Amino acid sequence: MMNVSKLKIIYNNEALVDIAFDISSSLALIGQSGSGKSLTIKALLGMLPKEMKLQLEDNFDFELIGGKTVSFVPQNPFTALSPLTKIKKQFFSDIKRVQELFDEVGLSYGLLDRFVPELSGGQLQRVVIAIALESKPKLLLLDEPTTALDPDTKEMIIQLLKKLQKKEQFKMLFVTHDIISARELCEGVAIIKNGKIIESGKMNEVMQNPKQEYTKILIEANFANREFRI
Numbered sequence: 542m543m544n545v546s547k548l549k550i551i552y553n554n555e556a557l558v559d560i561a562f563d564i565s566s567s568l569a570l571i572g573q574s575g576s577g578k579s580l581t582i583k584a585l586l587g588m589l590p591k592e593m594k595l596q597l598e599d600n601f602d603f604e605l606i607g608g609k610t611v612s613f614v615p616q617n618p619f620t621a622l623s624p625l626t627k628i629k630k631q632f633f634s635d636i637k638r639v640q641e642l643f644d645e646v647g648l649s650y651g652l653l654d655r656f657v658p659e660l661s662g663g664q665l666q667r668v669v670i671a672i673a674l675e676s677k678p679k680l681l682l683l684d685e686p687t688t689a690l691d692p693d694t695k696e697m698i699i700q701l702l703k704k705l706q707k708k709e710q711f712k713m714l715f716v717t718h719d720i721i722s723a724r725e726l727c728e729g730v731a732i733i734k735n736g737k738i739i740e741s742g743k744m745n746e747v748m749q750n751p752k753q754e755y756t757k758i759l760i761e762a763n764f765a766n767r768e769f770r771i
């Protein structure tokens with residue numbers, strides 16, 4: 542169990558985020574825009590704007606901030622990679638290791654010599670995931686990794702992450718407003734509103750029996766959106 546007993550982000554004497562959470566295997570942090578999801582990820586990566594102050598208490602068995610054991614999968618794979626660099630050069634490992642990573646994420650080696658604009662969104666997100674796995678992370682931070690993708694590709698990436706987690710045994714913190722993807726991927730959930738966790742627990746339990754009105758509204762809005770998209 543990885544436990545963060547305090548993560549408080551202070552800006553202008555005000556707490557923008559003040560939360561605590563446990564990650565037993567995968568945790569979804571769900572909230573609307575402005576709730577504090579990105580700041581939480583930035584805090585865990587040690588990338589908060591310098592005018593913000595962080596108070597962090599954790600029991601991770603590795604150095605969280607600045608350590609090589611935490612990797613990050615960003616929202617938009619199109620902007621995450623360098624456009625003028627061949628795919629294979631975006632990795633620090635030798636070609637054998639890169640091919641191994643490509644096998645893991647289900648990409649063909651032919652893509653290694655291409656440039657970023659020559660790949661689809663789904664292919665690029667697989668490359669980004671392969672890069673995230675390169676350092677064999679113990680914790681993977683995912684910031685809306687499927688938002689920029691179409692529904693089928695989104696589903697593919699979620700299934701891939703599930704498979705990879707089984708194999709590699711990393712823990713995941715999945716930050717999103719997309720309850721449907723979160724539900725498929727994560728075993729635990731925490732609902733964040735205005736920088737505070739208002740409800741948390743096992744995914745199925747919270748989804749089936751949400752205690753807070755806000756959680757109920759979020760769930761309803763998500764499913765309504767999905768029907769609208771189809």
Ligand SMILES: Nc1ncnc2c1ncn2[C@@H]1O[C@H](COP(=O)(O)OP(=O)(O)OP(=O)(O)O)[C@@H](O)[C@H]1O
Pocket residue numbers: 552557572573574575576577578579580581590
């Ligand atoms: N650099 C900053 N300076 C001041 N306030 C900030 C800064 N970045 C974020 N905030 C504030 O902190 C709060 C949380 O923002 P955050 O970006 O974490 O939200 P979010 O949940 O990730 O939203 P989104 O889904 O839109 O990315 C918001 O009220 C936001 O205005």
